[in-house]
Amino acid sequence: MQSGRLLRMRADAAGLLDDFSHQVRTRYPHPVAYRWSRAQVLLSNGADGSAYYAILETAEVLLCYCALVALALAQEAGLRIGAIADLRKRLSRGGTNGPGFGDWTAILQEVATGKAFRNLDDGDQLTEFRDAFTGTEVIAARQGLALRRNDEAHLRGVEVEDPPAAIADAHADLTTLLQRASFLADLPLVHVNRIHWDSLRKVARVEFEELTGDNVLVPVRERTYGSSDLEAGSLYLATDDGRLHLLRPFLIRQRCAKCAAAGRPSTSTTCPTSPPSDQESRTRPHHSGSTTVGRLRACRARRAAGQLSPSRPPAFPET
Numbered sequence: 293m294q295s296g297r298l299l300r301m302r303a304d305a306a307g308l309l310d311d312f313s314h315q316v317r318t319r320y321p322h323p324v325a326y327r328w329s330r331a332q333v334l335l336s337n338g339a340d341g342s343a344y345y346a347i348l349e350t351a352e353v354l355l356c357y358c359a360l361v362a363l364a365l366a367q368e369a370g371l372r373i374g375a376i377a378d379l380r381k382r383l384s385r386g387g388t389n390g391p392g393f394g395d396w397t398a399i400l401q402e403v404a405t406g407k408a409f410r411n412l413d414d415g416d417q418l419t420e421f422r423d424a425f426t427g428t429e430v431i432a433a434r435q436g437l438a439l440r441r442n443d444e445a446h447l448r449g450v451e452v453e454d455p456p457a458a459i460a461d462a463h464a465d466l467t468t469l470l471q472r473a474s475f476l477a478d479l480p481l482v483h484v485n486r487i488h489w490d491s492l493r494k495v496a497r498v499e500f501e502e503l504t505g506d507n508v509l510v511p512v513r514e515r516t517y518g519s520s521d522l523e524a525g526s527l528y529l530a531t532d533d534g535r536l537h538l539l540r541p542f543l544i545r546q547r548c549a550k551c552a553a554a555g556r557p558s559t560s561t562t563c564p565t566s567p568p569s570d571q572e573s574r575t576r577p578h579h580s581g582s583t584t585v586g587r588l589r590a591c592r593a594r595r596a597a598g599q600l601s602p603s604r605p606p607a608f609p610e611t
Contacts, residue, residue, distance in 0.1 A: 316470055319477035322503040324354050328470070329506035335459070344455055347462045348444065351437040354469055355396040355425075358476075360542040361529055362403050362421040368537060369418065371408045375399045393438050400425050417531055420475040430472050433465035480504050480530040483545050485512060489520045496520055502530075503545075 316328045327350040334343035366373050375398040379391055403409050403418065404426045412419050425434065440462055442448075486499040496517045501510045517536065522528075527543050528536035 312467070312471065315474075315477065318505045320470075320473075320505070321357060321476055321479075321481040322505065322508070323357050323481075324350070324470075324473075324476065325504070325506040326508070327353050331463075331466075335463070340455055344459050344462060345444065347459065347466050348437060348441045351434075351462075351466050351469060352393050352396070352441065354466075354473060355393065355400065355434070356391075357543075358421055358424070358473060359396040359399040361479075361539065362399060362418065363542045364529070364539045365418050365421070365537060366403070366409075367542075369416070371418075373399060373402050373406070375402050393441050397434065397438065415533075417479065417529075417537075420479075424472045424475065425469070427472075430468055433468040436465045437462060437469070478532060482528045482530045482536060484522055484524055484526055484528060484536070487520070487522050487524050494518070496522065498522065500528075503527075 313328070313332060317325055317332075319325075320328070327346065331343060331346035331350050334340075334346050337343075363373060363376060375395070378398075379395050383390075400421065403422050409418060409422050412422065425431070440458070481503040483501045483503055484498060485501060488497040488499075490496070496519065498515050498517050499512055500515065501512055503510065522536065523538065523540070525545075527539040527545050529539060530536055
């Protein structure tokens with residue numbers, strides 16, 4: 293009986309290897325995997341506005357994550373991305389609008405077509421980010437999701453009777469982007485907790501967490517590293533050559549204050565260039581987007597009833 297049970301478990305596990313949704317939930321970086329998983333849960337409960345918004349949020353987080361990692365790798369390689377200068381200038385003017393869909397797209401577009409990135413070595417990790425989001429199909433999917441997101445931001449979102457068709461189209465576009473970003477499954481997101489440097493052996497013992505998959509609870513692991521040039525408390529990208537690439541200042545990890553106050557385990561991977569109001573709504577994975585969808589629908593209803601001025605500013609910035 294025990295051997296038969298093991299065989300069934302092996303067969304079930306082998307079957308999951310061909311399930312793309314399972315691959316995203318278990319092998320993609322946590323910020324992406326969590327939001328994908330949440331979108332699937334909402335979809336299983338019915339094709340409504342919450343599921344639709346979760347799909348758009350997953351798409352933006354995917355592009356955000358890829359853009360920020362590409363920025364960190366480019367900075368390490370001494371390659372300049374001009375789009376970051378425009379972003380820095382806009383942020384320096386203050387206000388509450390942080391980076392958005394259009395900013396992440398501009399960064400990835402420059403990595404894909406910029407002169408500085410044309411002659412990368414074949415083994416350079418930036419080649420994956422350069423090639424991932426090019427091609428007619430993936431560009432059409434990205435543009436479709438961007439248009440849908442902007443429609444939601446400007447009160448032109450999906451009407452009550454339209455969600456099933458809109459969700460199907462948005463989900464198909466998101467799946468296209470995720471499939472093109474499948475290389476992320478081979479680039480673990482790592483948080484370094486502690487470093488113990490052995491000055492005699494010239495080797496470090498590193499305690500770390502691998503933030504892979506949709507589960508926020510991950511065990512602490514250990515590895516050796518041939519350099520002391522690591523920061524405890526920072527995020528790194530682990531590559532198959534054994535190196536750890538620092539992601540700070542573009543990507544940082546924080547503990548959600550709300551969950552900590554409630555005694556719940558949590559983690560939040562955030563973009564430090566976003567103002568606090570954006571971090572609250574965009575980067576903390578355990579806060580639902582359904583409230584925002586409801587607020588947008590309420591605004592549309594009030595506008596139709598003449599209770600809301602057409603000049604009211606959008607809930608999110610135009611991208």
